[in-house]
Amino acid sequence: MRIDLHTHSTASDGTDTPAELVRNAAAAGLDVVALTDHDTTRGHDEARAALPAGLTLVTGAELSCRLDGVSMHLLAYLFDPTEPALLAERELVRDDRVPRAKAMIAKLNALGVPVTWEQVARIAGDGSVGRPHVASALVELGVVPTVSDAFTDQWLADGGRAYVEKHETDPFEAIRLVKGAGGVCVFAHPAAAKRGRTVPESAIAEMAAAGLDGIEVDHMDHDPDTRARLRGLAKDLGLLVTGSSDYHGSRKTVSLGAFTTDPEVYGEITRRATGAFPVPGTGGA
CATH class of the missing domain: 1.10.150.650 (DNA polymerase; domain 1)
Incomplete structure (x- = not known):
């Protein structure tokens, strides 16, 4: 079973439409794919309508957060997209x-x-x-x-010459909101240092105590040593370990299914979620 829990479509900054993304996921041999566009669920309906038989869709979003001046992202899975408090916060981020x-x-x-x-x-x-x-x-x-x-200091990286801050949610508040909407929270690419500053492991421990469910370990921006260190941290903190492509279509070189999540971890994510359920494909359009 091949499971990719982090992808983007044209609903945010990917180059595949949601329909193209699920078709491409099936063609790549995936059994499960999560659509996690930035701060929006707008692509979910199109993805559902086009979902091929044999592919399961996990609905989600990648939430923009900031902790002590450091930008970070939380992957939120299987939450109720209509829950008012989380919806209002996502709209506040998008409007900025x-x-x-x-x-x-x-x-x-x-x-x-x-x-x-x-x-x-x-x-x-x-x-x-x-x-x-x-x-x-x-x-x-x-x-x-x-x-x-x-994405360098020369141009758009955090603190770069053309960088501008935006509204980003405190991660502890984001965890509370996602949990309140019945969802599951995973810290996306927590040690992707080439993107800029990263949060310390002590902060990850505090987030775990606040309800964080897991960390994304197997990711293109983590080298083997980093993955090993993060696996140890996850074990110490009782966090789930996920793997994902962070696919953006042609905007990045990584392919769908380049990194995947263990089926047992996926099963635990679905067991913890109460806001929504995975959508099995029935043929699509």
Whole structure:
């Protein structure tokens, strides 16, 4: 059983539509895929409608959080998307994305980069605009060769020359909200140091005590030594260990199913969730 619990579609910053994503997941030999767009569940209905037979969809979202000045992400699975408190917080985060992107564009213009809001909006399409869309604009303009190359101090990394903060949820509040909506929380790529500063292990221990369910260990941004260290930490804290691709379509080089989650861990996630249930595919459209 092959299970990938972290993917993105055009509902946020991926390049596959939700329908394309589930079809591509089935073609990649996955049995279970989670759609975890940034701070939105907008792609879930389309994914459900197109879900191929033999593929199960886990609904979720990747929540933007910040702890002591460090940006971090929580993967929330199988929560009730209509629960008012969590919905209001997700909308607050999403509503800040457009002014933030425009502020980053202004900084880039001041640095001599002729990026425009119209260009970034075209790249984002119907998705929730974010840094990857600004990064793609820099690639189009020939400023950087790849999206990843835009996430440096020179450009869009945390604290970089064109970086602008956005509203991000305190992770302890996010855990409380997700739990209140019947969901399960996993800390996404907790040691991805190349993305910027990471939270200390002491903070992960505090989040575990507050109800964090697991940490994403097997991820492209964790080298083997880091994965081994995180596995030990998870064991010490009684946390679940997941593995995921963090697939973004053509915006990143990683493929669907590049990293996967153990079926027993997936089973425990589904047992803990009360807000929603995995959706089995029946043929799709």
